[in-house]
Amino acid sequence: MPATRALVPLVLLMALQVLVCSGACVEVDSGTEAVANLGFKLGCISCKMRGEVKATASVTWFFQASDDDVSSELYTYAEREGKVMDPRFYGRLHWNGSKNTEDLQDGSIYILNVTFNDTGTYQCNFRRMLIYSNSKYETNPNKTITLKVVPRVTRGMASIMSEVMMYVSIIGLQLWLLVEMIYCYRKISAAGEEALRESALGKNWRRDGFSLAPSSSSSSPPSS
Incomplete structure (x- = not known):
């Protein structure tokens, strides 16, 4: 997805260069x-x-x-x-x-x-x-x-097709936004789960470390 977003400005720039090079003349x-x-x-x-x-x-x-x-x-x-x-x-x-x-x-x-x-x-x-x-x-x-x-x-076939293509483009854009939202949600969710795991491991380490200190002192041989 980041690569796709990076390509959009490049494509727009290339299209602009084509229009400039051709003198902005389009045969319609x-x-x-x-x-x-x-x-x-x-x-x-x-x-x-x-x-x-x-x-x-x-x-x-x-x-x-x-x-x-x-x-x-x-x-x-x-x-x-x-x-x-x-x-x-x-x-x-x-x-x-x-x-x-x-x-x-x-x-x-x-x-x-x-x-x-x-x-x-x-x-x-x-x-x-x-x-x-x-x-x-x-x-x-x-x-x-x-x-x-x-x-x-009268509405010609070209007008009807243009309207159909407009709705298809809108639906396609909405689907793309939905996929993007799902991707971002999963990425954020995975990052949150990873943070929770790291937090839980940190708590366990601190708890085990504090509990081992007294036991090691009690197991040392008594002084004569």
């Missing part, structure tokens, strides 16, 4: 279910593998409605400026990604006042230029999101 999948008449964030994160390499990036979004055969350009963001390209989203679409930098890693956008016509497939395309000391290298990561618009909030 976007949600896929929006509620009509509410806002919704279309998440698109593309982490740069080597944070020390300078880079510039632009993001282009495409949208294909559920009743369309082809996709159309929806939104572009480059050189810290964004532009809505699809008239269906005029006044309803805003940049929600990386700000105050041209080295984009978060290309998310936010839709205001979602409608059922927003159901369809969205594609987020990055165009990243990695700038090395003697060369440049272009990468084009992309993400595809299939969005469904519902009339009200």
Whole structure:
């Protein structure tokens, strides 16, 4: 148990170092279910593998409605400026990604006042230029999101599983605390029993020592 407790800070420190080394960038999948008449964030994160390499990036979004055969350009963001390209989203679409930098890693956008016509497939395309000391290298990561618009909030399987895992974690933690308490109780109990035994032995030694002194003097030969 002491070894386990000693490992916890080490694991937390290693996790913190990983986040720092990666620039705290984590590629989280976007949600896929929006509620009509509410806002919704279309998440698109593309982490740069080597944070020390300078880079510039632009993001282009495409949208294909559920009743369309082809996709159309929806939104572009480059050189810290964004532009809505699809008239269906005029006044309803805003940049929600990386700000105050041209080295984009978060290309998310936010839709205001979602409608059922927003159901369809969205594609987020990055165009990243990695700038090395003697060369440049272009990468084009992309993400595809299939969005469904519902009339009200529904609990998806992911939400249910998250809640189940939360309860499992709580039960597991309680069991671990119970085992720890039993271990500590047994350790304290054993230490108490050992102290009682030592105390009893000490009393017996003192009692036997005092009783032997008179008997040894009485057994000595009488003086002539």
